[in-house]
Amino acid sequence: MMRATVLALALATGALMPAPVMAVQPNEVLSDPALESRARALSKDLRCLVCRNENIDDSNADLARDLRLLVRERLVAGDSDSAAMDYIVARYGEYVLLNPTSTGANLLLWYAGPLMLLVGGGIAFTYVRRRRTLTETAPATLSTDEEKRLAEIMRE
Structure with a gap:
């Protein structure tokens, strides 16, 4: 009796655990x-435009389904992998790629982060260095006229 209860509990727990689900429907499979x-390989590199950082194979969005069908349609038409990708990028823009290319205008995005880090580090280095030289200089001494005026003020 105890074993049956434990087994039933284990099966119920296993049924409740999430399992990886592929969004590709059986009627989409070639x-x-x-x-x-x-x-499938091409779909792994294409971003779902609704779900953002999810590839179209894992997304249940209607647009992702349309993209999956479009990829399959282009491959059945005889396109190479690169031709199919080029077609989709031309139609939806480079944002559809999960790993954007590092050419053209994207170079600015690829190098902006490290460039900002270097500029910030340079500014911080200059600030610290300048501050250190200011604290190391000897305090200014008063001229004789200033010492006389200070003595007069202190007497009053």
Whole structure:
């Protein structure tokens, strides 16, 4: 009796645990395994425009489904992997790529972070160095006229 209860509890707990779910529907899968594996590989590099940082294979959004179908359509039409990607990028923009290219205008985005870090480090280094030289200088002494005026003020 105890074993049956433990087994039932274990099965119920296992059923409640989340399992990885692929959003690709059976009616989307291509009959040719080679084309399907190419489509899956391409889908891993395409961003769902609704879900942001999720690839279209993992997304249940309608737009992701449309993109999955478009990838498969281009492959069935005879496009190479790069031609299919180029077609999708031309249609949706470079934002659709999970790993954007490091050419053209994207170079600014790729190098802006390290460049800002170097500029900030240079500013901090200059500030600390300048501050150190200011504290190391000897305090200014009073001129004889200033010493006389100070003595008069102190007497009053």
